[in-house]
Amino acid sequence: MYGCQCPKRLYLHKFKPELRNPEDEAQESIFATGTDVGLLARELFPNGASAEPPNAFSYHIAVEKTAKYIAQQHSVIYEAAFNFEGVMCAIDILVKKRNKWYAFEVKGTKSVKDPHLLDGSLQYFVINNAGLKLEDISIIHLNGEYIRNGKLDVQKLFASESILEQVIGNKEFVQQKISEFKRLLAEKKEPVIDVGKHCYKPYECDFTNLCWANVVKESSAGEKHIDKKSIRKFLGELEYPLFFFDFETVMSAVPEFDFSRPYQQIPFQYSLHIQKSRNGEPDHHEFLGDGISDPREELIKDLLKQLGKKGSIIVWYKSFEITRLKELARDFPKYEKGINSLIDRIVDLIIPFKSGWYELPNFNGSASLKSVLPVMIPELSYGELEIQEGGTASLVYSQLKNQSLEIQTQQRKDLLEYCKLDTLAMVRIWEKLDRI
Numbered sequence: 418m419y420g421c422q423c424p425k426r427l428y429l430h431k432f433k434p435e436l437r438n439p440e441d442e443a444q445e446s447i448f449a450t451g452t453d454v455g456l457l458a459r460e461l462f463p464n465g466a467s468a469e470p471p472n473a474f475s476y477h478i479a480v481e482k483t484a485k486y487i488a489q490q491h492s493v494i495y496e497a498a499f500n501f502e503g504v505m506c507a508i509d510i511l512v513k514k515r516n517k518w519y520a521f522e523v524k525g526t527k528s529v530k531d532p533h534l535l536d537g538s539l540q541y542f543v544i545n546n547a548g549l550k551l552e553d554i555s556i557i558h559l560n561g562e563y564i565r566n567g568k569l570d571v572q573k574l575f576a577s578e579s580i581l582e583q584v585i586g587n588k589e590f591v592q593q594k595i596s597e598f599k600r601l602l603a604e605k606k607e608p609v610i611d612v613g614k615h616c617y618k619p620y621e622c623d624f625t626n627l628c629w630a631n632v633v634k635e636s637s638a639g640e641k642h643i644d645k646k647s648i649r650k651f652l653g654e655l656e657y658p659l660f661f662f663d664f665e666t667v668m669s670a671v672p673e674f675d676f677s678r679p680y681q682q683i684p685f686q687y688s689l690h691i692q693k694s695r696n697g698e699p700d701h702h703e704f705l706g707d708g709i710s711d712p713r714e715e716l717i718k719d720l721l722k723q724l725g726k727k728g729s730i731i732v733w734y735k736s737f738e739i740t741r742l743k744e745l746a747r748d749f750p751k752y753e754k755g756i757n758s759l760i761d762r763i764v765d766l767i768i769p770f771k772s773g774w775y776e777l778p779n780f781n782g783s784a785s786l787k788s789v790l791p792v793m794i795p796e797l798s799y800g801e802l803e804i805q806e807g808g809t810a811s812l813v814y815s816q817l818k819n820q821s822l823e824i825q826t827q828q829r830k831d832l833l834e835y836c837k838l839d840t841l842a843m844v845r846i847w848e849k850l851d852r853i
């Protein structure tokens with residue numbers, strides 16, 4: 418798979434693994450999610466024999482165990498591994514029904530993606546050539562429509578899709594790639610490959626720090642441009658009190674709470690700065706879930722109370738907040754009317770920047786809060802904070818319940834500080850625009 422993305426990636430992976438990017442925490446949590454989904458999917462075919470190797474470097478043990486389990490007439494084998502002419506592969510679940518073998522690979526996504534087909538093509542090729550005739554090969558993935566209600570229903574949580582036709586069509590491609598990569602690994606010569614889009618597709622390569630080190634970042638710096646008339650008109654339409662508002666969300670592959678679906682973004686925190694009049698310092702209010710129970714209903718009640726019936730609700734990039742609010746209204750219909758009335762009051766502070774009414778060269782053509790803030794309000798910075806971006810906030814929150822009380826107290830403080838800065842940043846930007 419690495420070789421198909423970029424032959425250099427395969428070469429580096431095999432011969433210079435120490436040059437890899439350091440692993441980031443968010444990435445680790447994605448791997449952890451994948452594992453949970455894989456284990457859950459085994460419940461679709463329970464009581465199998467596991468051929469899992471003791472570690473990722475001992476797959477030959479898994480190959481031996483698999484052969485033994487097949488000989489012993491096991492009808493369900495997990496992590497079944499095969500080897501054909503030096504190419505090894507493992508399949509998550511192998512099932513024997515009426516004397517025919519079926520292979521299932523489990524993916525933590527909501528549909529079958531192109532890389533899964535490629536992966537499946539190699540598995541099909543190796544397993545068949547290693548002597549086990551497969552009747553079918555399928556991808557088991559999460560069913561995005563599944564809504565949890567009570568105990569997890571594994572039969573409904575997953576969907577299964579045959580990829581047999583596609584993998585048969587890829588047979589020659591697989592053969593050709595195997596020969597190509599075997600040659601590359603035998604020669605031990607680093608391929609010369611330029612960086613490009615392939616470094617991030619289908620997945621981010623783990624050698625980007627190495628290959629992109631000397632690439633000069635393209636600058637799209639523009640002219641300074643301030644359209645006072647449009648900005649004044651935009652600000653003039655705001656209604657006091659102004660509520661500067663921001664959500665933080667967390668999502669999990671397997672829905673944790675009732676009335677939620679796979680990969681649904683669950684708001685667990687918000688920050689609100691309330692500017693009652695044009696002058697004066699804003700008040701601050703915040704909400705943070707307990708890290709254990711579903712935070713949504715408490716959050717909705719608190720939010721409706723704080724936001725009252727009038728005043729503009731100012732966010733940065735409104736489609737995110739609006740989508741979350743619509744989901745809350747859908748999942749908690751008794752608050753639907755109140756939540757929908759909030760949506761009508763939302764104003765997007767990104768508009769003056771996205772519309773080009775306020776442009777500074779150092780924005781580098783980006784209208785994101787993280788690009789605009791350091792240029793407009795350099796004294797406000799995320800640099801000093803323990804949590805500096807939303808991905809880390811989600812990760813910290815999702816692991817909160819596993820931490821000691823002392824760490825929990827500190828991390829709750831970090832989460833509150835991070836989210837508070839997001840809304841304070843909007844207040845300061847609004848003030849600056851208001852003084853034009």
Ligand code: SF4
Nearest residue numbers: 423426616622625628
């Ligand atoms: S960073 Fe890009 S060029 Fe370098 S190995 Fe990875 S995919 Fe290949």
